[in-house]
Amino acid sequence: MSVTIEVVNDPGATPDDRVGALRRWVDAGNDFPPLTLESNNHIHTIYSFSPYTPAMACLRGREAGLQVVGSVDHDSVAAAAEMRDAGSILGMGVVTGFECRVMLHSAEEVEQGRAPFADRKVNNPDSEGVAYMTVQAIPARSRQAAEDFLRPIRAARLERTRRMTEGANKILAALGAPTMDFESDVVGISQFASGGTITERHLLYAMSEALIACFGRGDALVEGLQKMGVGIPGPLRAVLADPGNLFLPHDLLGLLKAEYLERFYIQPERMVHGGELPDARTVVEFALRIGAIPCYAYLGDVSASPTGDKRAEAFEDSYLDELVAYLRNLGFPAITFMPPRNTAAQLGRISALADAHDMIQVSGVDINQPRQVFSCPELAEPRFAHLGDSTWALVAHEVLSDADPRRGLLHPENPMADLPLSERISAYGELGRQLVSDKGATP
Template identity: 45%
Template sequence: MEDPEALALLPAESQEVNNHVHTTYSFSPYSPAASVWFARKAGLKAVGSMDHDSIGAARETLEAGKILGTATTVGFELRVNFTGTALEGRKMNNPDSANIVYMTVHGVPESKIGDVEEFLKPLQAKRNQRNREQTARLNDLILPFGLAALDFDRDIASLSETADGGSITERHILYGFSRALVSKYGKGQGLVDFIENNMDLKVKGKIRDFLLEDENPHYLYDLLGILKGSFMPRFFIQPDEEECLSVYRVVQFANDIGAIPCYAYLGDVSESPTGDKKAEKFEDDFLDDLIPEMKKIGFKGISYMPPRNTLAQLQRVQRLCHEYELMEISGVDINSSRQSFNCPEILQSEFSHLITATWALIAHEKLTAINPRWSLFHKDNPLASLSLNDRILRYGQWGEKMDQHHPEGIVKLTDFSL
């Protein structure tokens, strides 16, 4: 039950929302409940869990939201292959792989969480097979450094929630490696010297300052960041099409369960929020071809992160979404202790519609769990005759007005009949 006295100590809510927070069920310092707590502590009105290859955080996220009175939404993120599409073989939004694309599935109805868990289990098993092979490759690299070999189960899997439906990512491997480095060389100049002289990596700028600071509370995450950007390619193994399913299959599954499959727009970047991606070109050069192809495949929306891109980039995305009637869903990719839960950019007038879309997403999720026909995109939705924008406005009103401690009561705000 909620504690009125504890809730009274929280700051006033702003209009900020974030639909893309990773939890310990993929890689993050935050449990699902902690992610909701820190989001609310930052003043957010709504928060969404979004884990790689896992929806294990969903139930705890939803329950924590009810306790705090914070609106929640749940989904998952995964990589898919674009074989057979008009964009086959292209490098789109994935810095590590061509033809393999990150997509998000938002607004999973609570009634379908079990279906998603079963759908993802084979992908998690396939990924862990590759994770073991990558750990073996990493060991071949670090043994000459005088480091002991990492044991996958003891040093990597133990950092994850894999026993409870979580996934294991390359970040887990790098975190385990980071702990081994700090254990052997300590923090500060000695470790920086080892990284530069023995591992042949450049450590400069703010990352160098962070690694020279012994009392840095984010030390392992900062070390992980530089390893991911510069060292991971040495042991990385490209995933295959058993691990990264056909985009057609995943989009169809998402549509079948009443969720909202979205292409995760990256855009040409100069610097990533987590400091682990180099400046690089992605899909901007062929965005006019990509967006209609997403619509053709069956995507229902485009997700993007306002702090990552320029206003000009995102206004272009917005124009294309409007032209092809695709929902816009925002979020800030939180997976490091150094990141802030706040996203003040969303309060700019150019992005105010993303706040409405978040409330519509939340209403869609709650209503679809009650009746699949009440999905925003169901052909038999009572509001199907309205434009997507008008449906989003209507759903957005319901989502914001509902009692967040008892979200199931949203149906009383609608014109729908059970």
């Protein structure tokens, strides 16, 4: 790697330095593969947990042939400006936003017995009644409002993770393993000071390094994990036993998240109690108010996790019809899902339900560890052509609504507001493609 590329992915460099290094690298005449029909709207960066800066995430996406990249860091919009600048240099469409967890029901609904999903796992492996959602295509004018909304959530999450670290340290101490210093080993590998968030993955990465230091590499690590009571799926055993595994802490992190985190996990609390979980309706209304697109993140029953961080488990599929109707009633205008993670039957069903409830369909592949590929070949299939249109519609929405809120895709005063949703998405999809091909010229 050249020094310039190292700067592009340097978490310690400033965003301006990273973008400048990327510009110099592109100006040097480096070649890219042909563009595909693919996009990825669900990329995490160093501002949540990821081996990629926003600039490097854009570059890796372009190297994979993507036309559009999108950032959705947990509880953070700190990647947005850098992502957009890097995408512009690379001639790509960009969609920026964040991902967060929400209580699916209000406290009043729970108290009144009107909370049908309060005791079910919806799309969150760690908690019942708690859902992941994304807020995407945030216009630049609204980034500060999003930051103000998310800051107390990050602060509460930091303190909860501090307490979980104490629990994890008790386990490490009993094993004779090095214990973690929260500030240096967990916060220190994050971008919390720059508007990023602390996630369970930061804690688990630090714990993975402590376990590797305790047990060693190769078969000794596998034997040590088994003595701890960590279940190791067959295909992962050889990966963890490989003494030359360059991604060992990331691989072990995924295993611990799926099979061990529950031993010291502390459930998050509602924001009204000083915690980090707002109500879903609150976030939906906030997102629409700032001109963004709130999306429910469909997971579906899991038989095998591509990243090893989810065990086989049932989620929304047994009550999906009821759930989507409930989400629409909450005001969700969109559903996001990940084609590589689901079966054809699951994808067909969630797509049909979105159509039936007049909801935008957004695609993306969760990127947060170095083994994952940025490409999504499924999007080149004719059956997913509509996902390309909706991605480009989000590109147009983010740019146009920044200049004039009434040009937002869902704004009631949009000149196209009377058209069916599918026609608006198609029209905005063409606008998005034109915006990028014209290098930002307003159509």
